[in-house]
Amino acid sequence: MDNVNKPTPLSQDKSSTDKPSLNEPLQGEPLQGKRLQAPKLEAKQLMVAKWLSLAPLYKLPVTLFRYVFLAMDRVLGLTKIEMDKVINLTVPVSTGTPLLRTIPLNEHSASDSSHTIANRIKLRIYHPSATKPQKTLVYFHGGGGVIGSINTHDNFCRYLAKHGNMNIISVGYRLAPEHKFPIPICDAIEAWNYINTNHQQLNINPQHIGVGGDSAGGYLACIIGLHSLQTSLPVQAKVTPAFQFLIYPMVDLQGLTESYRRFNKQLILTRDLMDYFRLKYLHSLDEVTLPLVSPLQAKDISESPKSYILTLGYDPLRDDGIAYAQRLKAAGTNTQHQHFDDCMHGFISITKLSARAKQATHNIAMALNSFNE
Secondary structure, X not given: OOOOOOOOOHHHOOOOOOOOOOOOOOOOOOXXXXXXXXXXXXXHHHHHHHHHHOOOHHXXXXXXXXHHHXXXXXXXXXXXXXXOEEEEEEEEEEOOOOOOOOOOOOOOOOOOOOOOEEEEEEEEEEEOOOOOOXXXXXXXXXXXXXXXXXXXXXXXXXXXXXXXXXXXXXXXXXXXXXXXXXXXXHHHHHXXXXXXXOHHHHOOOOOOXXXXXXXXXXXXXXXXXXXXXXXXXXXXXXXXXXXXXXXXXXXXXXXXXXXXXXXXXXXXXXHHXXXXXXXXXXXXXXXXXXXXXXXHHOOOOOOOOEEEEEEEEEOOOHHHXXXXXXXXXXOOOOEEEEEEEEEEOOHHHOXXXXXXXXXXXXXXXXXXXXXXX
């Protein structure tokens, strides 16, 4: 796997069996002059993207979109891997309290019983083998904070558990527009606190619990480690993650980058679709500059734990992800940055059609495995 200083095209990728070392901090270096985008998106990924473009996803009603996302993963995604044990739980979360003159909770979330436990979210725990892995990843699924679920990412979490040799705990946080910002963040923090408080019952090592996720899930994961951003929330993380694992994360909803403006057709994730997610997730676009919405805008991210971050050549989120990796390194955080210049956002859902997507997914699992060293 290549580090942030040497993002390479597919022809120069290391073997998928290589495991990168995270033992030493990497030196920060701008990516100027490095190839961030292959001349063409890998052919099978492009084929799927063209097919999906026939009925633009951003025009779908939310309920239908959620079914389509699940169906795409079931038909085109990874094959199910059997685990030694899979445990399904529901855990209580509070509805939250209105944030003092900062970020209002929406009408679906705030109520007269806001100080009581009135909701439950799902956790799914994957133990890959009878010989208990020492480390655990708390995983938040992608989907713009609007679509996605434990089920859309079930096969991917199984894959990470098996090939990453790590317990995975997938979190079914509540979604917008029913539960707008900051409810998904609050759910993520409450799930994180519950897991750490109940580590003994969950049969996991409390010293080795990290956070991770893809896209919007990566956004939630990075917030967990940024305690300074949580002061306006009704809940705060009680424990700092041992590491964070960010797969093409959504770290800035302002949409000001060249990659955000450029990638708006024949991709799974386009600018129009990101706009769709923004409008569903936020109460107002005035919120896009808030660090809790766009952590790239935080003044200080030096409290972030040891990190892995993946960026892609064909992704509206590419430039923000690269900037976040550079800021992590500049802040002194031990950071490994992997860049696939020939892949698009969401490729983990089409591995049955694309050999490159399958290889790239395996490389992600090997990167997770490196945290066992």
